[in-house]
Amino acid sequence: MWQLLRAQLWAQLWALLWALLWALWALLGALAALAAASRWSSGALQHHCKMALYTTCMGLVAFCMLPACLCRGKNVLNLRIASRLGRHTKRLIGITYTSLGGERMSGSGPCVIVSNHQSSLDFLGMMEFLPERGVLVAKREIMLYTGPFGLASYLCGTLFIDRRNPDRAKEAVAKFARSLRPQDLRLWMFPEGTRNHGNDLLPFKRGAFHLAVQGQVPIVPAVFSNYSSFYSKEKKIFKPGTITLTVLPPIPTAGLGASDVGPLADRVRDVMMDVLRAEADKSKED
């Protein structure tokens, strides 16, 4: 009797899971079709469809990688799975990536990569260019409030920052800095600390630079080209377009201490601003 009940329960669970998967599949197909069709209709519809498609794909990737991640446990190698699966989403939403100096990402050994942050699309850029043993920094809310994505981000060894508690954030940074060299990590961080849609850079937070100095690893500055001409959350546009990541030569931190962090951050911000300015001048000429 009990065995029959258990078998029935399993059968129901499987049926539910299959129904869920089919529903998701149908949802993805519908969103992709709408995103493609909306090319000829209002920009806002296209924006919403593509964003929904992007978020659903990332959620789905997170969901699908969970069994493998749970078996391996918390490990930065799990992020490779997200990168290999997640990067194909670019085709569905019409984004092409190119890079200049991309070989510097993995070639520099353990390092802190700092890049500008224009929108949530940058997560896709990170998946595209993720170096070997890459690991990300994220606000704590991502782990707490994004379901399977949050759990996957935890299992990928992400460094979570509690922005409402800077002392705790600094402690987490100092602890992580000690593992950069021993674990051969390339930590990718947004020194602006939040999204910035403009064609400039916000003042830099200091965490990334303390991390590099404490861990005695170089800083690798990387600049996503400004894509506000084809993607804008405010203007509700999301047309096809190309994003270029320019990776600059590593800036060493060997021998630097806490008092050097300010000038180091200013220097890195300056070289990144130069890239954005040069790109803006070039697109004016074209």
Ligand SMILES: CCCCCCCCCCCCCC(=O)SCCNC(=O)CCNC(=O)[C@H](O)C(C)(C)COP(=O)(O)OP(=O)(O)OC[C@H]1O[C@@H](n2cnc3c(N)ncnc32)[C@H](O)[C@@H]1OP(=O)(O)O
């Ligand atoms: C498919 C699914 C898979 C899942 C994959 C993974 C998903 C991941 C998602 C990825 C997408 C993610 C998307 C996202 O989530 S984007 C948001 C990500 N957040 C960040 O990247 C955080 C950036 N913020 C910082 O780095 C801040 O500096 C922190 C938070 C650390 C401190 O905040 P605070 O407000 O305090 O910062 P301040 O910089 O104004 O500095 C103030 C003073 O403190 C000094 N100070 C600073 N730091 C340190 C330190 N460490 N040791 C000693 N001192 C330190 C500093 O020198 C200054 O002093 P002085 O110099 O003026 O005397």
Ligand SMILES: CCCCCCCC/C=C\CCCCCCCC(=O)OC[C@@H](O)COP(=O)(O)O
């Ligand atoms: C079974 C699957 C069901 C699907 C459900 C979908 C759930 C997926 C949830 C989340 C996917 C999000 C993917 C994009 C991640 C990008 C993160 C990001 O860019 O966060 C913003 C942060 O930088 C700065 O935030 P603030 O502007 O400072 O505040």
